Amino acid sequence: MTMGFDDAARALVEIGRRFDARGWAPATSGNYSVRLDDGSFAVTRSGRHKGRLQPEDILRVGADGIVIGTGRSSAETALHLSLYGLFPGAHAVLHGHSARTVGFSRAVTASEWRFTGHEMLKAFPGIGTHDAEVRLPIVDNSQDMSVIDDAVAPSLGAADVAPAYLIRGHGLYAWGADLDEAERVMEATEWLIECELAEAAFRKGLA
């Protein structure tokens, strides 16, 4: 389940390539991390284009958020570390800025969105049927990571809440037991939002 630093660095570089190719990492947006086998974390360097990461753009960070070595880790490192603290089974956290998720988060004024009746819900851990409701928390953005964290933490962890949340006007966080699971949660959430938007546009056309 756990990874060493070098394997994690290679995997995060590849994640950046894939997210960039899918439009989930425009400009220098997004950040990624892995919980390492020694209890520290591999985290992307701040300010890099995530589609052009090199292994040296992955930094080792202690549980206190301080970089072990040199360089500045993601400005959102505290959000990653908070999720690892809340969910001991989480070993990967991914954050993207797709236009779809950011536009959706701005259009929805409520503090969550409920996905119901989608076969794709089965992509979330613990969901075995389309006949389910999964809630996606949505919190306001802030430049103070502790404000975002305080706002979202109470909404997380229930069985019907996705291992993901939206920051309004900012982007999507997703996590999982390993990188594959975190990427699957990200992909499923992106797809579900795309589907909800398509359905809303279609219904508007019919009305």
Ligand SMILES: CSCCC(=O)C(=O)COP(=O)(O)O
């Ligand atoms: C132009 S992206 C603004 C910062 C951000 O939201 C982000 O995800 C990237 O920040 P980082 O420090 O991880 O590069």
Ligand SMILES: [Zn+2]
């Ligand atoms: Zn961001």
